[in-house]
Amino acid sequence: MAVVQPIVDCPERTLLIACGALAREVVELIRVNAWRHLTVSCLPAAWHNTPEKIPGAVRERIQGAKDRYDHIYVLYGDCGTGGELDRVLREEGVERIEGPHCYAFYAGGKVFEALAEAEVGTFYLTDYLARHFDRLIIQGLGLDRHPELLELYFGNYKKLIFLAQTEDKDLQARAEQAARRLGLAYEYRFTGYGEMASFLENKVELPKEPASWLS
Secondary structure, three states, X not given: XXXXXXXXXXXXXXXXXXXXXXXXXXXXXXXXXXXXXXXXXXXXXXXXXOHHHHHHHHHHHHHHHOOXXXXXXXXXXXXXXXXXXXXXXXXXXXXXXXXOOHHHHHHOHHHHHHHHHHOOOEEEEOHHHHHOHHHHHHHOOOOOOOOOHHHHHHOOOOEEEEEEOOOOHHXXXXXXXXXXXXXXXXXXXXXXXXXXXHHHHHHOOOOOOOOOOOO
């Protein structure tokens, strides 16, 4: 399902196939940069719990779009597909953003490696996960029904780091509450859009004039 449709025809039409967890951020980058020739098509964010669905669905989107777009890029990490997504993309001749998951390309690859090395037992939140923590983590893992599972899932974690894309006080409060609920130390880091922004800036052909709808 397309989230954003290009406003005008453009000789270099580009499709971004993205995880639904990135939709808000991708749409904002398109808006502020007036990338009128981009279309973004998102797959369900909930598929992170069933990553085996991702490669085939991405292939289907690519094959359905090749005749209609000049360029196709994928905004997904490996996301638990065990290299299967990269195999599909090699076969289809499509490039994705580098990184194993969105935490890495939001924080930046080197920064994330340093964070992971400093504390292996770290649980990460993004804006999306902070916003939907109860639905995705508490309800999704069944902790609302079986609180005794908390130790099983999070017993080896020590810290929660909120990698924030926006400076949102409400989301910061939610993330800190999530850390308390999981019994973890809390750390806040503002990342902005990180390497996702630079990836798109390097790949996207910029319009020559600002979009008339951009305030």
